Every structure is written in structure tokens, then in C-alpha cells.
Amino acid sequence: MTEEKTHHPEPSYLVNTGKYKGLMSWLTSTDHKRIGIMYMYAMMVFFIVGVLLGEIMRLELFRPGQQFYGPQTYNGLFTIHGIIMIFTVVIPGLAAVFGNFSMPIMIGAKDVAFPRLNLFSFYLYILGAGIALTSQFLGNGPPDTGWTFYAPYSIQTHTNVVAAVFGAFVLGFSSILTGLNFIVTMHRMRAPGMTFFKMPLFPWSLYATAWIQVLATPIVGITLLMVVAERWFRIGFFDPSLGGDPVLYQHLFWIYSHPAVYIMILPAMGVITEIIPTFAQRKVFGYKAIAVSSLAIALVGYFVWAHHMYTSGMSPTARWIFSLLTFLVAVPSAIKVFNWVTTMYRGSIDLKPPFLFALGFIFLFMIGGMTGLTLGALATNVHVHDTAYVVAHFHYIVFGGVGFAFFAAIHYWYPKMFGRMYNFKRANWAFGFLFIGFNLLYFPQFIIGIQGMPRRYFDYLPQFTLGMQLSFFGGILLLIGIILMLTNLFSKKGAKAPDNPWGGRTYEWTIPSPPPLENFEVMPVMGPDETPYDYK
Amino acid sequence: MxxxxxxxxxxxxxxxxxxxxxxxxxxxxxxxxxxxxxxxxxxxxxxxxxxxxxxxxxxxxxxFESSLFRVFVIMVLAIYVLVILFTLSDYLFR
The missing domain is CATH 1.10.287 (Helix Hairpins)
Incomplete structure (x- = not known):
């Protein structure tokens, strides 16, 4: 390894060595690292659009009554905000970006098992996102169903639902192919000596995620096609006036879309599990418990879908079964949190930006998780169902959890990705704005939700004004944080990054920054006594 | 291999x-x-x-494949059966 640090004969993956130059060299590259970076840039664009749409909604909600636009526009805005953020940002999220960039290196492979399929998945992602966005501008106006496309309204509305649904369908294919690719990669391409229980925990989380992607995504694909079939051919699947059952739609939709929450959060948990031992310089506590809890979350998480449907008219028997299962899925999640905290115990903590974001993740994820139990309990759910409380809860999980883990991951692997460092002080400031802004934005929503503010409403009663205005100012702070973070990372070229700036032990820190095209000059072999986290 | x-x-x-x-x-x-x-x-x-x-x-x-593939298929079928059973816990008890 010392020899590798002194000279890097292989050019980095950022240097064009192929047939094409410039943009084409990226668009035709099957290198997992380049594909990961392409996902990242695409996702960042979608994320910024989604954030701005959210801010426009908050602006309208600043005062009761109509301010800038009417209710139909508001319906369209929350629908496209949801479609963009869920289907093009958080579902592919960490798996598509960091799973692609880091996972093959972390298991000692040169690439994923099917590199061309990987590039095809990226193109499907762009195509699906393009179709979903086009739905805004074609047909009879932007869809107004919410990202959940609930029947029978999605069957009856005259807005352009079919295009949005088809976009989500294509995005689903991208997800399935990525999942399949990752499963095969982790089964077939691990370094010699790296058994499954010696694999780093980020790949473990991706393995659990990939199974959900492969097994759950087809269900939503078919469901969305059923909506199209019902709209075009009047087949009565879901619309009661055609003999269908609207609750069946909710079952089918959530059979995918609840596991999709685990598609989002499991890789986020995996990233946090990488960052904490590195910055505490401490062997991860309960390696096997974390690995197995990823699988347990994936498995149990598959069977909790109907907790979204307590008030839909479902049978009381199903309600208590799904409530019980929902409480059970909290157990493996809590195991992870316990293990992260215990890993830090007596560690040599180095409070660098990635670790700060990881701590932010734990705090916000805990609030999101605990409030999830309020929603999972039958009696309390009836009171807060479809209120701003739900909006706050899932933003704490999806943005406070997945978003902050994404930010942690980008600050963690950025030096490896680009071979450059960033300004720590600015990163810390960005974290401060993001963390305070986030809590100011979403915490009031818990309170006004309990007080009875419904979600997806364009107008509200005067007693909710203070909560809405606090949320507005939180949104502004959050926006400042995002701008600070992105300009810090992408506007200035930082100092050259060393190969291992954080003292990490997994394979990506043993190779140059940025990595050479085929990752390893000498393929790594894991010795019988080695583990991925050989700290003290 | x-x-x-x-x-x-x-x-x-x-x-x-x-x-x-x-x-x-x-x-x-x-x-x-x-x-x-x-x-x-x-x-x-x-x-x-x-x-x-x-x-x-x-x-x-x-x-003709290794037993791992059979395990995968059985796992998928088991999940499918459970999904049907849990869905029926709604439809059969309404």
C-alpha cells in the first residue's frame, strides 16, 4: 500500500481514455463511478427543482386565504413536488449514487456485474424522469392527485395522470435493474476471502435494499398500468362505479410504496454505519446485528404496508395485524441506532462535517421514527391521519433521514470522488443552517397537525398562522443551507485530497483519490483475521 | 467458479x-x-x-443450478403467499 501512495501510474477515472471526449465520454461510460456521478448530478437538479416547488408552496401558505395562486395550482404543485422528490430523488437516492460509486470498490471489485445494464438503468432513470416532468406541460394540465395517485380520483380526474404514472413506471424499471445488478455483484464479485459476514455494512444495506427493489417494484408497475387500463378501457379494477374496489388500489400501491421507504432509508443507514466507526476510530459495535437487522427491516418492512390505510374502511382484523407488524419493524431500526451510539462510546471522536451530518441524521431519524409509532398505533392514527403531523413525520424520515444521510455521504466520499477537499468551516455552517432550518420548517407541522391542520390543503384557519409562518422561515434557512453546501462543494476547487483523508479502513480508502479506472492495481485479498473495521 | x-x-x-x-x-x-x-x-x-x-x-x-437459487425462489414464493394472506386479513374480515 505504501508504494501505491507514492506513485499512481494508472490514470484516474476522471481522465478520458475512451473513444469519446467531453460529455459523450460520460454518457457512453459503463464505469460504475462515472454512472454514480451522473446520477448524482441529475438528482441534484431534480432536488433543487423539488426544493423550489416546496418553497413556492410555503410562500402561498404564509397567510390564510389565497395569496399568489389558486387551489388547483397548489394541487398540481404538491403532486409534482412529491413525484420529483420521491421517484427521482429519494428512491434512487443513495443506492444509485453512492451504491454505484462506492459499493464495487468496497467489496474489492472492478465494476458491477453488468456494467452496460447499469448504464441502461441510468438512461431509464432519465427517460422516466423526463416523462414524469413532461406530464406537467402536456394534456389537460398537471396531475392533481398527489404522488400517491389514489383511485378512484386518479381514474376520474381530467388532468394528465397517464403520463405521470407512466414516468413512474419507467423509473421503476431503472430501480429493478439496479437492484438486480447489485445483488449479482455482491454475490459474485466480492474479493477473495471476503465472506458475506466480512462485507462492509454499506454494501450489506444495499443488498437488503436490492431485494426490495427487485421484489416490490414490479407490483407498483402493474398497479400503475392498471390505472392506465382503467382510464383508457374502463376496466373496473378500482372505481366503484365500474365495479372496482378503491381499497384494492391502496393495498397494491402501498405493497410497493411502503417497502420503498426502506429502499430509501436502508442505504442511508448503511452510510451512517460507515461514517461513525471512521470518525470515532472505533470498531463497529455489533457488526452481525447491524447486517442482520438490515435484512430484518427489509423483510418485516414488506408486511407493514396497510398502516397507511387504517381509516380507509379496511377490516378491524387487518388493522391490528398491521399495527402489530409496524411496531415490530421498529425493533431492528432501534438496534441500529443503539449500535451506532455504542460504537461512539469511548471512541476518538473527530467532529468533521461527515460525522456532524451523521449525528444530525440520528437525531432527526429518531424523531421521525418515534412519531412513526404514533401513526402506527391505531387509536392515535385516527386523530392525526392525513394531517400536517404526517407531513412532518415523513419529512423527518425522508429528508431528515435520507437527505441528511445523503449530505453526510457526499461529504464523506467527496474527496474520493473528485480527489479534492472542501472547506470544513463552510460545510459546518451549511450543516448549522440545514439542521436549524429543517427543524424550524417541519417541527411546527407536528403541532399544527395535532391541532387539526389537514395535509394537502391550500387554505387554513387563522389559528395555524404562526405554525405556517415558522415553517416558512425554516424553509428559508434550509434553502440558505443548501446553497451554502452546494457552493462549498462545487464552486471552488479545494486542496488536493490524500488517499485516505479520514483514516477509514474499508477498501475505497486504500486506493488513490480519485480512483483509477479499474479501481485496484492489485486485486485485494481479505485475510482470515481481517475485518472491514479493524479499528481498536 | x-x-x-x-x-x-x-x-x-x-x-x-x-x-x-x-x-x-x-x-x-x-x-x-x-x-x-x-x-x-x-x-x-x-x-x-x-x-x-x-x-x-x-x-x-x-x-440444475446450485441450491442457493432454489432458496431465492422459495423465499420469493413465501413472500408472495404472505402478501396474499395479509391482504386477505382485510377482505375476509370486513
């Missing part, structure tokens, strides 16, 4: 599988002429399941 062997299935086996699939297809069509009332869907799904099993076993080589 060195421990793996490549299995070559004789054409005759594939021919028999094809004949079996065609037979089941005719059977599917034939039973539609018989009034099985409540059992109609059950019979149609049973025949379809047998056909899918034959395809998985021979055309998709499950019979």
Missing part, C-alpha cells in the same frame, strides 16, 4: 417440456367450457402455477 459445472439439457427434454406446456394451455381453454362455479379461478390458477413451475425448473434451469 472452478467448482461449477455446466449442464447441457438434451433437446428431447425441451421438446417434452414444450408438449407439456401446450397440453396445459389446451387444458386451460378446455376447462372454461365446464361450469366449475366457485372453483373456476382456483383451477385456472392451479394450471398456470404448474406451467410456471415447469418453466422455472427446466427452461430457467432451476433443476
Amino acid at each position: 472452478s467448482t461449477e459445472t455446466v449442464h447441457i439439457t438434451p433437446y428431447r427434454t425441451y421438446a417434452w417440456v414444450l408438449i407439456a406446456l401446450l397440453t396445459f394451455t389446451f387444458l386451460t381453454i378446455t376447462v372454461t367450457w365446464i361450469d366449475l362455479s366457485a372453483l373456476t379461478v382456483f383451477v385456472a390458477l392451479t394450471i398456470a402455477t404448474i406451467k410456471a413451475g415447469v418453466v422455472l425448473t427446466y427452461f430457467m434451469h432451476l433443476k
Whole structure:
């Protein structure tokens, strides 16, 4: 390894060595690292659009009554905000970006098992996102169903639902192919000596995620096609006036879309599990418990879908079964949190930006998780169902959890990705704005939700004004944080990054920054006594 | 990799599988002429399941692959059965 640090004969993956130059060299590259970076840039664009749409909604909600636009526009805005953020940002999220960039290196492979399929998945992602966005501008106006496309309204509305649904369908294919690719990669391409229980925990989380992607995504694909079939051919699947059952739609939709929450959060948990031992310089506590809890979350998480449907008219028997299962899925999640905290115990903590974001993740994820139990309990759910409380809860999980883990991951692997460092002080400031802004934005929503503010409403009663205005100012702070973070990372070229700036032990820190095209000059072999986290 | 062997299935086996699939297809069509009332869907799904099993076993080589693949298929089927059961906990108890 010392020899590798002194000279890097292989050019980095950022240097064009192929047939094409410039943009084409990226668009035709099957290198997992380049594909990961392409996902990242695409996702960042979608994320910024989604954030701005959210801010426009908050602006309208600043005062009761109509301010800038009417209710139909508001319906369209929350629908496209949801479609963009869920289907093009958080579902592919960490798996598509960091799973692609880091996972093959972390298991000692040169690439994923099917590199061309990987590039095809990226193109499907762009195509699906393009179709979903086009739905805004074609047909009879932007869809107004919410990202959940609930029947029978999605069957009856005259807005352009079919295009949005088809976009989500294509995005689903991208997800399935990525999942399949990752499963095969982790089964077939691990370094010699790296058994499954010696694999780093980020790949473990991706393995659990990939199974959900492969097994759950087809269900939503078919469901969305059923909506199209019902709209075009009047087949009565879901619309009661055609003999269908609207609750069946909710079952089918959530059979995918609840596991999709685990598609989002499991890789986020995996990233946090990488960052904490590195910055505490401490062997991860309960390696096997974390690995197995990823699988347990994936498995149990598959069977909790109907907790979204307590008030839909479902049978009381199903309600208590799904409530019980929902409480059970909290157990493996809590195991992870316990293990992260215990890993830090007596560690040599180095409070660098990635670790700060990881701590932010734990705090916000805990609030999101605990409030999830309020929603999972039958009696309390009836009171807060479809209120701003739900909006706050899932933003704490999806943005406070997945978003902050994404930010942690980008600050963690950025030096490896680009071979450059960033300004720590600015990163810390960005974290401060993001963390305070986030809590100011979403915490009031818990309170006004309990007080009875419904979600997806364009107008509200005067007693909710203070909560809405606090949320507005939180949104502004959050926006400042995002701008600070992105300009810090992408506007200035930082100092050259060393190969291992954080003292990490997994394979990506043993190779140059940025990595050479085929990752390893000498393929790594894991010795019988080695583990991925050989700290003290 | 060195421990793996490549299995070559004789054409005759594939021919028999094809004949079996065609037979089941005719059977599917034939039973539609018989009034099985409540059992109609059950019979149609049973025949379809047998056909899918034959395809998985021979055309998709499950019979000749390592047991890991069988574990995967069983796991998927188990999840499918559980999804149906949990969904029925709504429909059967409304």
C-alpha cells in the first residue's frame, strides 16, 4: 500500500481514455463511478427543482386565504413536488449514487456485474424522469392527485395522470435493474476471502435494499398500468362505479410504496454505519446485528404496508395485524441506532462535517421514527391521519433521514470522488443552517397537525398562522443551507485530497483519490483475521 | 467458479417440456367450457402455477443450478403467499 501512495501510474477515472471526449465520454461510460456521478448530478437538479416547488408552496401558505395562486395550482404543485422528490430523488437516492460509486470498490471489485445494464438503468432513470416532468406541460394540465395517485380520483380526474404514472413506471424499471445488478455483484464479485459476514455494512444495506427493489417494484408497475387500463378501457379494477374496489388500489400501491421507504432509508443507514466507526476510530459495535437487522427491516418492512390505510374502511382484523407488524419493524431500526451510539462510546471522536451530518441524521431519524409509532398505533392514527403531523413525520424520515444521510455521504466520499477537499468551516455552517432550518420548517407541522391542520390543503384557519409562518422561515434557512453546501462543494476547487483523508479502513480508502479506472492495481485479498473495521 | 459445472439439457427434454406446456394451455381453454362455479379461478390458477413451475425448473434451469437459487425462489414464493394472506386479513374480515 505504501508504494501505491507514492506513485499512481494508472490514470484516474476522471481522465478520458475512451473513444469519446467531453460529455459523450460520460454518457457512453459503463464505469460504475462515472454512472454514480451522473446520477448524482441529475438528482441534484431534480432536488433543487423539488426544493423550489416546496418553497413556492410555503410562500402561498404564509397567510390564510389565497395569496399568489389558486387551489388547483397548489394541487398540481404538491403532486409534482412529491413525484420529483420521491421517484427521482429519494428512491434512487443513495443506492444509485453512492451504491454505484462506492459499493464495487468496497467489496474489492472492478465494476458491477453488468456494467452496460447499469448504464441502461441510468438512461431509464432519465427517460422516466423526463416523462414524469413532461406530464406537467402536456394534456389537460398537471396531475392533481398527489404522488400517491389514489383511485378512484386518479381514474376520474381530467388532468394528465397517464403520463405521470407512466414516468413512474419507467423509473421503476431503472430501480429493478439496479437492484438486480447489485445483488449479482455482491454475490459474485466480492474479493477473495471476503465472506458475506466480512462485507462492509454499506454494501450489506444495499443488498437488503436490492431485494426490495427487485421484489416490490414490479407490483407498483402493474398497479400503475392498471390505472392506465382503467382510464383508457374502463376496466373496473378500482372505481366503484365500474365495479372496482378503491381499497384494492391502496393495498397494491402501498405493497410497493411502503417497502420503498426502506429502499430509501436502508442505504442511508448503511452510510451512517460507515461514517461513525471512521470518525470515532472505533470498531463497529455489533457488526452481525447491524447486517442482520438490515435484512430484518427489509423483510418485516414488506408486511407493514396497510398502516397507511387504517381509516380507509379496511377490516378491524387487518388493522391490528398491521399495527402489530409496524411496531415490530421498529425493533431492528432501534438496534441500529443503539449500535451506532455504542460504537461512539469511548471512541476518538473527530467532529468533521461527515460525522456532524451523521449525528444530525440520528437525531432527526429518531424523531421521525418515534412519531412513526404514533401513526402506527391505531387509536392515535385516527386523530392525526392525513394531517400536517404526517407531513412532518415523513419529512423527518425522508429528508431528515435520507437527505441528511445523503449530505453526510457526499461529504464523506467527496474527496474520493473528485480527489479534492472542501472547506470544513463552510460545510459546518451549511450543516448549522440545514439542521436549524429543517427543524424550524417541519417541527411546527407536528403541532399544527395535532391541532387539526389537514395535509394537502391550500387554505387554513387563522389559528395555524404562526405554525405556517415558522415553517416558512425554516424553509428559508434550509434553502440558505443548501446553497451554502452546494457552493462549498462545487464552486471552488479545494486542496488536493490524500488517499485516505479520514483514516477509514474499508477498501475505497486504500486506493488513490480519485480512483483509477479499474479501481485496484492489485486485486485485494481479505485475510482470515481481517475485518472491514479493524479499528481498536 | 472452478467448482461449477455446466449442464447441457438434451433437446428431447425441451421438446417434452414444450408438449407439456401446450397440453396445459389446451387444458386451460378446455376447462372454461365446464361450469366449475366457485372453483373456476382456483383451477385456472392451479394450471398456470404448474406451467410456471415447469418453466422455472427446466427452461430457467432451476433443476440444475446450485441450491442457493432454489432458496431465492422459495423465499420469493413465501413472500408472495404472505402478501396474499395479509391482504386477505382485510377482505375476509370486513
